[in-house]
Amino acid sequence: MTNTDTPHLVLVDGSGFIFRAFHALPPMTSPDGVPVNAVYGFTNMLARLLREHVGTHLAVIFDAGRQTFRTEIYPQYKAHRPEPPEDLRPQFSLIRDATRAFNVPAIELAGWEADDLIASYATAVREAGGTCTIVSSDKDLMQLIGPGVCMLEPMKQTAISTPEVEAKFGVTPDKVVDVQALMGDPTDNVPGVPGIGPKTASALVNEYGTLEAVLAAAPEMKKSKRRDMLIEHAEAARISRKLVELARDVPLPVPVAELGVRELDKLMVADWLESMGFRSVLSRLGVGHPSGAHAHRTARAAAHASVTGATAPTGAETPVAETGQSAEATASLTAEYGPYETVRTAEELQKWVSAAQEAGICAVDTETDGLDPLHANMVGISLSTAPGKACYIPLRHEGTLEEPAGEQLQPTAALDILRPLLTDPAVLKIFQNAKFDLLVFDLAGLDFSTIAPVDDTMLISYAQSAGQHGQGMDELSTLHLGHTPISYDSVTGTGRNRIPFTHVPVARATPYAAEDADVTLRLWYVLHPTLRTNQALALYEQLERPLSPVLAGMEKAGIAVDRAELGRLSEDFATRMAVMEKEIHEAAGRDFNVGSPPPAWGNPV
Template sequence: MAFGKGHHLHLIDGSAFIFRAYHALPPLTRKSDGLPIGAVSGFCNMLFRYIEDSAGPDAPTHAAVIFDKGSLTFRNEIYDLYKANRDEMPEDLRPQIPLTREATRAFNIACEEKAGYEADDIIAALACQAREAGGRVTIISSDKDLMQLVGGGVEMLDAMKNKRIGVEEVEEKFGVGPDRVVDVQALAGDSVDNVPGAPGIGLKIAAQLINEYGDLETLLERAGEIKQPKRRQTLIDHAEQIRLSRRLVQLDCDTPLDFTLDDLEVKEPDAEVLLEFLGRMEFRTISKRVAEKLGVEAPAIEDQGAAQADAPPVPEAVPFDAEAYECIRSMTQLDAWLDRIAAQGYVAFDTETTSLSEMRAELVGISLAIAPGRACYIPLAHRSGEDDMFGGGLSDGQIGKDLVLEALKPMLEDPAILKIAQNAKYDAKILSRCGIEVAPLDDTMLLSYALHAGLHTHGMDALSERYLGHNPIPIKELIGSGKSQITFDRVPIPDAVRYAAEDADITLRLWQHLKPQLHAGRVTTVYETLERPLIPVLARMELEGVKVDRNVLSRMSGAFAQKMAELEADIHALAGEPFNVGSPKQLGEILFDRMGLEGGKKGKTGAWSTPADVLEDLATVHDLPGRVLDWRQLSKLKSTYTDSLQDHINPETGRVHTSYSIAGANTGRLASTEPNLQNIPIRTEEGRRIREAFVAEEGKVLLSLDYSQIELRILAHIAGIDALREAFRDGVDIHALTASEMFGTPVEGMDPMIRRQAKAINFGVIYGISGFGLARNLRIPREDAQAFINRYFERFPGIKDYMDATTKFAKANGYVETLFGRRINTPDINAKGPGAGFAKRAAINAPIQGTAADIIRRAMIRMEPAIEGMPAKMLLQVHDELIFEVDEAAADEVSERVREIMEGAADPAVKLSVPLVVEAGRGPNWAAAH
């Protein structure tokens, strides 16, 4: 029967499948001979999935995979620079190209290509023929060039996002209908294919012009009417180039074909042919799946090794369907899921709780996902109505929490089953409190962080929208906000199923998308050695917490209040009148209106602005702003620490349990919240006193081990500063040495103020400090500060060379790297305007700060096995310092063991040319230990 009305043609863009498969999976080789087969493996998985999904009333009656025959086509004869800027095909992909054709034929799908023409031209010819015959066409591709074919029964399917592209979607992208896409492309050009277009005219302007004049030829004929001189001249001067561009982007619906639509009729795969090919490729897993599907026995294939077995499948184009998720209400259902998970070897999971605080949250339910679209939710503690005095009120149809956790525990602790989570540390702590130690873990948040630090955030909603094209159900829809907000245990179970199971489903899809990219991004080592192993280490530290003495905090609050009152009196005396020191508006009026100081700026409201940097500048010329800064510092210490820390003491443990964010800073530095212990000031006496409230339990001491000047040491190594390297190797006072080099002052008997200035420059230069910044730090005139910096670079020219080289590298590549391979993206490095200076300073500092962060991470990861069996617990990490709680009698032994691990943490991955030195202290509280 000839192709016609009622028939449905699928045209698959073969090149898109190949390149997606190549980039989605790590390199794989055939075990028997080392032949690269990663792209072929992914390609076969995608074809098989396509066949499995092509069922039902919308299934194709005809289908073909269309390939490019070669790189040269008739377009190169028209324009010899067409696609001239395309990269060479990767060497390991080249031998796989013919195998993808063989794979297509093995699946019994039509495989077509034609010399001198692009795959898009063949697709265009077939789509036009099918449309004219009255049939439907689905082009499986996201290639924008094919969008000119959409309409009249032809649509596209972006399989990656499972998104259909019709006329409306084309109009949304190009601003014109499919029939005018080539006109817009001819004007806008295409840098990927090296189509020249009209210089300076982008898609938006191109669409406006075509909509105004109707079509490209009319526009070019009437170009002299255009009011904008530059645009008018561009169209007049480049008319022939634009016409050429149209010929390049116009697909050839008259491409001569040596086959017909009828030749593309869908056929069942021949089991013997297909399995022979898969067996020859040594694809063990897909061979079993295909054999099971076709009802035959799978061929015996030698084990391919861990590389292929561990590679996650290419993400499926399965639509999100919240109604399809399963609610687990019986042990029979749960057992069936556990069997599937055991057979598969990995599962995505998520916990639902009553709070974001892991130490206080109660477990409400657990969700699981084993494949895109296949997810479930196990409700454990949902409540309906008011609880009675005995704690009742549980909703019906829930399995007992203890029973479920007992059933899940073996799976969640099984080393042979990979558990995948988004922000896995949270879920690990929740389950640890339930007696389950989840391992091994993969974390999609950390996968994204390792790949894309500095480019975007790594929360699940943002990642889902960016990489899956899906907006998750907002939590506010379930629990509300503000005073009317409820806890998750009050959410009706059907709503909870849709929300929670979707989270697990998204997590699994993100893992399938992100995990294979580690190898291509050259960050596998970073993820596997610096990110993933840190999850259980931090979880145990956070669960342990640190004891905080409430009485000490109360006394400090009183002392700070008294000191603030004394400062207020001094400030009022200097001002000559009383005013509210905490009011920026009143302070501005005193400084700039009454006292007439220079440097003030008014905000949008007309009031003077008095941020810290303004006051720091003013403090170099008057005492009052400096006193206000001191008052603000005390006010912050009181409100942020001595008052609020008391609220963070856990009533059950008597300890404070901070939460560390592994992905909190682009450089790899940890951030802490609830409370933030990283920002406790240590430069002032009052700030240091806060640490007196952090105490050891009776019979124990706090042990503090702190890297000495680690970032300066790393700078000396990276920048190759021989004078600094030698000084560090000889144990010389680096700040005194710098002062001596800069100011010609002997080290012996040096004025402490001169050493302090050198120290400020040493540390400031790492952060790209300016003369302005140094002047503020030292409270000296700006010109003196700049002179110090100039002299510093003259004495240590290698530092300036490092800064220039790092900036140049960042501008060329869009990222910088630590010594351990952590990639820190610098998207704003080429920006202009006020942010340019900050971006440059950040790029210069990132390799140094990031390397220091990597070193302490390596130390923390090695620490637990190193001190196992010792009466010691690692409690806190603050910048370059680790704090332990140790039995007093074992303090010496533990201190030496910890010092050994920390000082050797860079080895063997990086051999530093300067020694790492760790200073140790101990005491009944943190202040005494540091």
């Protein structure tokens, strides 16, 4: 992209994202053994941003240190914060390396927080007639939202604008600092007014308009503890406002005009990603498999040789990998998630079966009323035939008066329609944790041994990355697709408010369940090609894949127990124990409870 007269500046809150990624992702290490989970999360976010954002200008903003003008105003500001975790410390410099590798400006300024730089850049670009998107979920930045400025939540990729701010703080963005000044912030050691929480703070600001108006009106308020606290801690509230209000006139270290989006240097980013071991990001960016960097080096060396007359390197000297991705793998990373279809009739289901048979590949997932596949009833089935194309087949949803379940296929009818697909040797069925779903189908009446061929994304990942991270679908989606799936808790609730999946309205169950199948198919397109490059193909094909149905059969068969033999052993043990106990009593010279802890024995010997 080139600079324009009306720039759209995208600002990434690098410092805020570092900590969030560190705590959100499991421990990971680079090939050199350095912790890199926060670096990996940051790199995923940056790669996705470069692929999807529509900005003309881009920069990542970092904190330069703890000492700022706020610590001069209030020395206790953030003073209670502990040192960063040991595993996080080496990642700070690596994250800055990541921005350089992606050819994105990394900006920081001593004496100022990243939030102040972001506020000043946003103000500058808005005054120039442009717009600004702040990639962050930091509540302290929400005061900046207004005409020409919005925020983007980096993990969930959801926009944050005035309605979201009002839902969180109860006021419009321009009054957020007044609410924060009253309620304080324990995280940053902002004092506020004791006893004033979010609801009270927003109510006061909405009633009186500003913090100063609230403090001025306090002496005339009805006598109460709240009134006394407002009077007593008025100065603390004023200091708090200075602490939470962002500076918008910080000298810009780099002019906005110099932040135009730059061309990605594929060789540079491929070298860096390869050194970190981030193979999935390397593939996602379209710079090839892990050895793809060699292809770029070869191409560059060949071009140089054509000018200088030197001998161009051969493939034997420098391995060249296929640098492109399949159309399906690309779609797995770019296609929209949904909308998905609810299948309620035999005719609709048959269309999906035909589509899957034509595609020759299909992801399958089941929803159940329990976690034990040997006893759980099938509540619904999901299918996906292409990235972004998936459906949910409700079977046993009960519905409510307010949200009736509507028409549903009978489970046996649905299985009869699906059987030709699931048993078709020409169609690859893909599962995430296949053993569970196979046993669910078996309990429902479809012999799991007839469902073939089968691939399992959980085992495909495990064969390549055992011990590096978890193998659950949500975690794999975050790591490899840069997408956070709809959570089970968000659909069923938590704690006492959790409802069985059979009670989840079909309209809410469809996007959750169908997305599972969609994500599973996408993971297969991304992970399966890397089995060979990660030297895990034989492990998966010869051990992990064929072992899954064997284990399913073992679980189904269970363990045979010889009750008569166990009874005989029990009697034998009881007789022998009685003899031993008698011998102990004789040796001790008195009777006592041998089964009691030693202190209860006294001194029997």
